[in-house]
Amino acid sequence: MKTLPDLLHEHAFFKDMDEDHLAFIARCGENCIFNAGDHLARENAPANDFYVIRDGRVAVESYVPNHGSICLQTLQSGDIFGWSWLFPPYLWTFDGRALDEVHAVRLDGKCLREKCDADPKLGYALMKRFARIVTDRLHTTRVQLMDVYDQQKTSLDSGK
Amino acid sequence: MQEFVLQAEHLEVLIQVVRSEGFQLMGPVVRNGAITYDEISTASDLPRGWGDEQEKGYYRVSRNDSGAYFAYAVGVGSWKQFLQLPRRKVWEAHKKDDAMDILEVLDEVPARAFLGVRSCDLHAIAIQDRVFAEGQYRNENYARRRQNILLIAVNCTTPAATCFCTVMNTGPKVTTPTDLTMTEVIDHKEHYFVIRSESQRGREILKQLPLSSLEERHSLAEEQALQAAVQKMQEGPRKFDSAGVKELLYRNYDSPVWDQVAERCLSCANCTMACPTCFCSTVEDTTDLTGEHAERWERWDSCFTGDFSYISGGSVRASTRSRYRQWMTHKLATWHDQFDTSGCVGCGRCITWCPVGIDLTEEVQRIQQLDKTL
Amino acid sequence: MIPAIFRVEERNEEFAGTVTLRIRGEAREVPTEFNPGQFNMLYAFGTGEIPISMSGSPADGNGYIHTIRSHGFVSRALADLRVGDAVGVRGPFGRGWPLDQAAGKEVLVIAGGLGMAPLRSLIYRLLSGTPEVSRLRVLYGARRPQEMLFLTELEYWSRRMELILSVDHAEGEWPGHIGVITGPLDKAEIDPDNTIAFLCGPEVMMRFCIQVLTAKALPESAIFLSMERNMKCATGHCGHCQWGPNFICKNGPVFCYEGIRRWFDIRAL
Structure with a gap:
């Protein structure tokens, strides 16, 4: 059976991370399984956790009255879900819902924050990884905003 | 090759022989204050005693007292108008109930002779041959018009200020295949043509002319006239390194020169219409009121127009900057990769007919200057 | 070159404003062979x-x-x-996908x-x-599931190829990805020495995918894309489809990225 450090080690988010740091982080974690439809997170609820998705798909959603949930993005194996635990007030800004059976490692946010404060080297290594995830997500969102599949953009160039 | 002297007063004989051979003879005429190309039925149709003054955005015909028939540089428009028609019907389509049929329009192609073709324009014709007749697909309309043309070239001894064929290596002396090549010489009251036959058809015509033999003084006078033309161009301002221009332009897609020229360029398309090699065309489809008869017409188009590069939503080249850059870079650079030749023959028409006086040679020099300083 | 007369035998509305037509030559002897990617x-x-490519x-x-x-219009x-309606057809034109170069390779269709x-x-x-x-992996992105072409067929084929679908927005049950195509593409494992990628879509989308x-270290020589420009004649004579030294109609529409890279980044070319 694989240990938690093994599982983290295999995940893209922790690729090339220092073994000691991984073992240290793993002490804040536990394995968890969600069934399709289960929520990993609810908007405005306390954000105490950070999920390393090993298998299955997670939808990042927001609920719109008279409409239902709008899915902004789907995450899958190799992704991570949740960074609201990083900054006060530690509340989820979106819903996270399992689209099928999701296997993940749940890491305790408070525990991680304390470890990062105590060991700035670990903190920096982890924050670099989060910064990468955030810029990737921002990039994706920007491309999404561009409506890149539209073949019929109106010309903005006046020709002057 | 046979070479002789034809006295100027016998030019009429040449014209009538060519016509009697069944050719419709096209040549220079003075019309609407300009030298243009049109049908010639007698030597008196030719612009005898007329010359042209050409500068940036400037053109005038002017009388001279030389009595020469070909004392101008190049005519307005070019021979292109007889080979790639400015407008032609391509097909007619009919629809009745569910049935549709399309008939290709094959118009009658007259056997034509071109009289007074300059070397630059011969190069231009050869360039269009590559585009239309020597590629993977053949433009039949062009090819049919082109194949029977009898070419009677006249060496250019009277270049305009706008001419730069010496830069493009396209003249002034004729070096490409023709049927007949002539040089007009006026020397101490003597007025004659040195005439050479370059083809079987040319020899057949020569046989019917009152010729005298070519003497050394004729050859010398001819050579002097051509040398004077070369010298005139070389002393002028229109010079650049045409061999290096392709790579120069490929390096300079972002040159500020394009912004500067766009400030002046009106995107009017005159340069492309006047250019003897510009080959772009578009099509127009129409129906009559019954909706049962449709026609397709092809007409000259220009990369300076807004809808030329239109793809769903808008134009790829929306700005004048991008259009001028496309035109000049095509002429002097990408043409080499497409057709293994320059697209510019140095005839200077684009300079003369630009209403704001943009001069391609100046723009190249400007890019060259900036390229050196970077 | 004048069009041959074809007739519409079948018409399928894929979604609002987009139809697939099956057309057949009125004279039965009209050959209809083509290479994928031609138009x-x-x-x-x-x-x-x-110009419309064969689908x-x-x-x-x-x-x-x-x-x-x-x-x-x-x-x-x-x-x-x-x-039953008649339509004129000239073609096929252009260079299609370089099938010979796909042999033995991991093919990524984007x-x-x-x-x-x-x-x-x-x-x-390729399925033949x-x-x-x-x-064979097919990554397909669109704005929404309703605007995806041939979805039923693609899903049917997914037994024989890997299919990854991505949309910007979806409501209700949607088994695919929500986000943009670059997301799943970035997740895909690519063996740079043994992969060939074929791309077709709006130019900006292809740019992001490239x-x-x-x-991911895929060589430029292993990336092929289909380009679009205004076109009138398809025979290299009208000049409209020029893109740098290339004529989209006869040198393309499919180009190897390595060969056109120089032109790909020049704006308003």
Whole structure:
């Protein structure tokens, strides 16, 4: 059976991370399984956790009255879900819902924050990884905003 | 090759022989204050005693007292108008109930002779041959018009200020295949043509002319006239390194020169219409009121127009900057990769007919200057 | 070159404004062979002619299949054709996908929006086994599931190829990815020495995908894309489709990225 450090080690988010740091982080974690439809997170609820998705798909959603949930993005194996635990007030800004059976490692946010404060080297290594995830997500969102599949953009160039 | 002297007063004989051979003879005429190309039925149709003054955005015909028939540089428009028609019907389509049929329009192609073709324009014709007749697909309309043309070239001894064929290596002396090549010489009251036959058809015509033999003084006078033309161009301002221009332009897609020229360029398309090699065309489809008869017409188009590069939503080249850059870079650079030749023959028409006086040679020099300083 | 007369035998509305037509030569002897990625000039009576790539199987000798999005005069007239109507056809033109280079390789087909049309011809061909490829993955992105072409067929084929669907937005049950195509592309494992990628879609979408592919060390010589420009004649004579030294009609529409890289980044070329 694989240990938690093994599982983290295999995940893209922790690729090339220092073994000691991984073992240290793993002490804040536990394995968890969600069934399709289960929520990993609810908007405005306390954000105490950070999920390393090993298998299955997670939808990042927001609920719109008279409409239902709008899915902004789907995450899958190799992704991570949740960074609201990083900054006060530690509340989820979106819903996270399992689209099928999701296997993940749940890491305790408070525990991680304390470890990062105590060991700035670990903190920096982890924050670099989060910064990468955030810029990737921002990039994706920007491309999404561009409506890149539209073949019929109106010309903005006046020709002057 | 046979070479002789034809006295100027016998030019009429040449014209009538060519016509009697069944050719419709096209040549220079003075019309609407300009030298243009049109049908010639007698030597008196030719612009005898007329010359042209050409500068940036400037053109005038002017009388001279030389009595020469070909004392101008190049005519307005070019021979292109007889080979790639400015407008032609391509097909007619009919629809009745569910049935549709399309008939290709094959118009009658007259056997034509071109009289007074300059070397630059011969190069231009050869360039269009590559585009239309020597590629993977053949433009039949062009090819049919082109194949029977009898070419009677006249060496250019009277270049305009706008001419730069010496830069493009396209003249002034004729070096490409023709049927007949002539040089007009006026020397101490003597007025004659040195005439050479370059083809079987040319020899057949020569046989019917009152010729005298070519003497050394004729050859010398001819050579002097051509040398004077070369010298005139070389002393002028229109010079650049045409061999290096392709790579120069490929390096300079972002040159500020394009912004500067766009400030002046009106995107009017005159340069492309006047250019003897510009080959772009578009099509127009129409129906009559019954909706049962449709026609397709092809007409000259220009990369300076807004809808030329239109793809769903808008134009790829929306700005004048991008259009001028496309035109000049095509002429002097990408043409080499497409057709293994320059697209510019140095005839200077684009300079003369630009209403704001943009001069391609100046723009190249400007890019060259900036390229050196970077 | 004048169009041959074809007739619409079948018309399928894929979604609002986009139809797939099966057309057949009126004279039965009209050959309809083509290479995936090639295109025809389709003539709508009295309205005009536009380039449309073949979206059907190259092995189907039953005429041509074209998928048309109605957004201009001519495409609207073509999309409005009914079964039994006549249409003019010139073609096939252009260079298609380099099938010979796909042999033995892991093939990555990347489609955006309507770009799936010329790629479906390629998928048909690759599923037929010639050339034989070691892996076939199809990544298809669109705005929403309703605007995806050939979805039923693609899902049916997913037993024989890997299919990854991505949309910007979806409501209700949607088994695919929500985000953009670059997301799943970035997640895909790519063996840079043994992969060939075929892209078709809006130019900006292809640009973003190429960024991902080259970041994953796929050589530029293993990336092929289909380009679009204004086109009138399809024979290299009208000058409209010039793109740098290339004529999209005869040197393309499919180009190797390595060969056109120099031109790809020049704006308003």
